[in-house]
Amino acid sequence: MKKLINKTEDVVKEELEGIALAHPDLVKVHFEPHYVYRANSPVKGKVALVSGGGSGHEPMHGGFVGYGMLHAACPGAVFTSPTPDQMLEAAKTVDGGKGVLFIVKNYSGDVMNFEMAADLAKMEDIEVESVIIDDDVAVQDSLYTAGRRGVGSTVLAEKLCGAAAEQGQSLSQVADICRKVNANGRSMGMALTSCTVPHVGKPTFDLPEDEMEIGIGIHGEPGRTRMKLKSADEIVEMLMTAVIQDLPYKKSDRVLLFVNSMGGTPLIELYIAYRKAHQIAENHGLVVARNLVGPYITSLEMAGMSVTLLKLDDELVSLWDAPVHTPALRWGT
Amino acid sequence: MKKLINKTEDVVKEELEGIALAHPDLVKVHFEPHYVYRANSPVKGKVALVSGGGSGHEPMHGGFVGYGMLHAACPGAVFTSPTPDQMLEAAKTVDGGKGVLFIVKNYSGDVMNFEMAADLAKMEDIEVESVIIDDDVAVQDSLYTAGRRGVGSTVLAEKLCGAAAEQGQSLSQVADICRKVNANGRSMGMALTSCTVPHVGKPTFDLPEDEMEIGIGIHGEPGRTRMKLKSADEIVEMLMTAVIQDLPYKKSDRVLLFVNSMGGTPLIELYIAYRKAHQIAENHGLVVARNLVGPYITSLEMAGMSVTLLKLDDELVSLWDAPVHTPALRWGT
Numbered sequence: 001m002k003k004l005i006n007k008t009e010d011v012v013k014e015e016l017e018g019i020a021l022a023h024p025d026l027v028k029v030h031f032e033p034h035y036v037y038r039a040n041s042p043v044k045g046k047v048a049l050v051s052g053g054g055s056g057h058e059p060m061h062g063g064f065v066g067y068g069m070l071h072a073a074c075p076g077a078v079f080t081s082p083t084p085d086q087m088l089e090a091a092k093t094v095d096g097g098k099g100v101l102f103i104v105k106n107y108s109g110d111v112m113n114f115e116m117a118a119d120l121a122k123m124e125d126i127e128v129e130s131v132i133i134d135d136d137v138a139v140q141d142s143l144y145t146a147g148r149r150g151v152g153s154t155v156l157a158e159k160l161c162g163a164a165a166e167q168g169q170s171l172s173q174v175a176d177i178c179r180k181v182n183a184n185g186r187s188m189g190m191a192l193t194s195c196t197v198p199h200v201g202k203p204t205f206d207l208p209e210d211e212m213e214i215g216i217g218i219h220g221e222p223g224r225t226r227m228k229l230k231s232a233d234e235i236v237e238m239l240m241t242a243v244i245q246d247l248p249y250k251k252s253d254r255v256l257l258f259v260n261s262m263g264g265t266p267l268i269e270l271y272i273a274y275r276k277a278h279q280i281a282e283n284h285g286l287v288v289a290r291n292l293v294g295p296y297i298t299s300l301e302m303a304g305m306s307v308t309l310l311k312l313d314d315e316l317v318s319l320w321d322a323p324v325h326t327p328a329l330r331w332g333t
Numbered sequence: 334m335k336k337l338i339n340k341t342e343d344v345v346k347e348e349l350e351g352i353a354l355a356h357p358d359l360v361k362v363h364f365e366p367h368y369v370y371r372a373n374s375p376v377k378g379k380v381a382l383v384s385g386g387g388s389g390h391e392p393m394h395g396g397f398v399g400y401g402m403l404h405a406a407c408p409g410a411v412f413t414s415p416t417p418d419q420m421l422e423a424a425k426t427v428d429g430g431k432g433v434l435f436i437v438k439n440y441s442g443d444v445m446n447f448e449m450a451a452d453l454a455k456m457e458d459i460e461v462e463s464v465i466i467d468d469d470v471a472v473q474d475s476l477y478t479a480g481r482r483g484v485g486s487t488v489l490a491e492k493l494c495g496a497a498a499e500q501g502q503s504l505s506q507v508a509d510i511c512r513k514v515n516a517n518g519r520s521m522g523m524a525l526t527s528c529t530v531p532h533v534g535k536p537t538f539d540l541p542e543d544e545m546e547i548g549i550g551i552h553g554e555p556g557r558t559r560m561k562l563k564s565a566d567e568i569v570e571m572l573m574t575a576v577i578q579d580l581p582y583k584k585s586d587r588v589l590l591f592v593n594s595m596g597g598t599p600l601i602e603l604y605i606a607y608r609k610a611h612q613i614a615e616n617h618g619l620v621v622a623r624n625l626v627g628p629y630i631t632s633l634e635m636a637g638m639s640v641t642l643l644k645l646d647d648e649l650v651s652l653w654d655a656p657v658h659t660p661a662l663r664w665g666t
Binding site for chain 2: 002003004005006011014015016017018019021022055056058059063192193209212229231232233235263264265266267268269270271272273274275278279288291293295298300301303304305325327328330331332333
C-alpha cells in the first residue's frame with residue numbers, strides 16, 4: 001500500500017488537523033467527536049446545514065464547510081458512517097435558532113445514525129429536517145444501501161441549499177430545495193482501478209489490467225457490470241445514456257453537468273470525458289447551462305469518474321450562481 | 334495502460350476541446366497551432382502574460398488562463414515543449430499594446446522555443462520580456478534541464494504577475510515581480526508511483542512496491558535518491574528541510590506554503606502532508622501567511638506530492654489576495 005500517511009489509525013485525525021491549519025479563516029475542527037464547522041458558528045438567524053459520512057470522499061464533506069454551503073460536516077472513519085454523537089454535537093454547535101437540515105447520503109449506516117441524531121437533537125429543542133440523497137442510477141440496492149446510493153447530487157444539493165440558507169429561507173424551504181435537487185439529479189460512475197482502504201492495506205477488489213467496472217459505488221461497491229476497458233467516449237456514452245434515460249430529461253431542459261474524478265483520475269482525462277458528456281447532452285437537446293469539473297466526491301485514490309446531471313430551473317440557477325466560499329468550492333467572494 | 338482517453342494522438346486536442354466546452358465564459362481555444370486564450374482577448378492597455386509547456390501537468394497552464402492570471406497558455410504534446418509558432422500566435426492574439434511577458438519553466442526545449450518566439454514577436458513589433466522559473470532544489474541539472482528545473486513557483490508566479498498586470502503595471506514591473514517570485518520561491522517533490530505517457534503506453538520508470546523517489550521531476554525525471562517508503566511525516570520533513578535550507582529563510586519570514594498533488598494523490602493524503610509541512614514551517618519560525626493545497630502542477634496520474642515555499646512581502650501578499658477567475662483558481666470574483 002503506497003500512501004502519504006502515517007499510522008493508518010491516524011489518517012482521519014491528521015487530515016482534519018491539516019484542514020484546520022490550512023483554512024483557519026473558514027473552518028474549525030472539533031476532535032472527539034470529530035466534526036468540521038464554520039469558524040463563525042453559530043450563524044444566528046439562518047438555517048444550519050449539517051452533512052457527513054465516511055471519510056475517503058474528500059473534499060466532501062469537510063471541504064464544503066463555509067459561507068454559502070455547509071455549516072458543519074461529520075467525518076466517520078474511512079468508508080464508515082459517522083456516529084450520532086458527532087452529528088448531535090455538530091448540530092448543537094451550528095444551530096443558529098432557525099433549525100438544522102441534515103443532508104444524508106443513502107447508505108444504511110448514515111441514514112440510521114442521522115435519524116438517531118435527529119431524535120436526540122429534537123429532545124434538545126433543535127428543529128431538524130433530514131433529506132436523503134439517492135441519485136445513483138447504477139443499482140437499485142447495494143452492499144451498503146437499501147434503494148439507490150447517494151453520490152454526486154449530494155455536492156450540488158449542499159451548494160444549492162447552502163445558498164438558500166444564506167438568503168434566509170426557512171428550514172422547510174431549504175429542505176424543499178434539497179428534495180427538488182434530489183428529484184432532478186441523476187448520477188452514475190465507473191472505475192478503472194480499485195482503491196485501498198488504509199486500515200485494510202490491500203485493494204478493495206481486483207480489477208484486471210484490461211477491465212473496468214461500470215456503475216461502481218464510491219466505496220468500491222460492485223456496480224452494474226464488469227467489462228473490457230473501452231475508450232473514454234464509449235465509457236461516457238454508457239454513463240450518460242443511463243443517466244439521461246432515468247429521469248427522463250426533455251429536449252431544451254437546462255442542466256448542470258458535473259463530471260467528477262474518483263480521486264486518481266487527473267484533470268487531463270477528466271476534460272476529455274467532460275467534452276464527450278457535454279456533446280452527448282447537447283445531442284439529446286439538453287442545454288448545458290452550468291457545469292462542474294474536478295474531484296469533488298472521490299473514493300480515495302480510485303481511478304475513474306462519474307457524471308451527474310441536474311435539471312435546472314431559474315431558482316436553482318440563481319442559487320448555483322450565489323457566492324460560495326469553502327476550502328473546495330469558491331466564487332463570488 | 335488504464336486511462337480515460339480515446340486515441341493516444343488525440344489526448345491533448347480532446348482535452349482542449351473539453352476546456353473550451355466547459356469554460357466558454359473564460360477561455361477560447363485555438364487549434365493548429367494549439368493555444369488557450371482569454372475569451373475577451375486582447376485586453377487593451379494591459380501587459381499580457383503567456384506561458385506554456387508540455388501537456389500532462391493540468392491544470393497548469395491552460396487552467397490558469399483568465400482574469401487576474403494568464404492571458405494565454407501554449408500546450409505542447411504530453412511532456413513535450415510547445416513550438417515557437419504556438420507562442421508567437423498566442424502572443425499576437427493577446428497583446429494589448431503594453432507588451433507580453435513569457436513565463437518559462439526551465440526545461441531546455443521550453444527555453445529555446447520561447448527564445449525563438451520572443452525573437453519572432455519582436456520582429457512583429459511586440460515588446461517581449463521572458464522570465465525563467467527554476468525553483469526545484471532537488472537537482473542541479475537533469476534529463477531535460479541545464480540548471481534547476483521549474484516547478485511549483487510557476488503557479489505562484491502566474492497568479493502574482495497576473496494580478497500585477499491587471500493593476501496596469503508595466504512590462505518591466507511585471508517581469509520584476511516574476512523574477513522576485515523566482516528568487517524567493519523553492520520547491521521539491523517526490524513520487525510514490527510512476528506515470529504513464531499515453532503514446533508510450535507503459536510507466537516511465539519502475540518503482541518497486543516498497544520504494545519511492547525523492548526529488549522527482551514533473552516528467553518523472555530521476556530525483557535525488559530512491560529509498561524505502563517512509564511515513565508522510567518523514568517524507569514531508571525531507572522535502573521541507575531541503576527547501577528551507579536552500580534559500581535560506583529567516584525566522585519571522587512570512588511565507589506562502591503550497592502543497593501540491595502530482596495528480597494521483599488524493600486530497601485526504603495531501604492534507605495530512607500539509608499538516609506536517611505547516612508544523613515544520615512554524616517550527617523554523619516561519620509565519621505561514623498564505624497557502625495553497627491541491628493538484629495544480631501535476632504529472633499525469635503520478636502519485637506523489639511537492640512542497641513550494643515562497644517568501645512573501647506586503648506587495649506579494651496584496652497581489653496574492655487580488656481577484657482571480659480562471660478554470661482552476663478563483664476568488665474575489
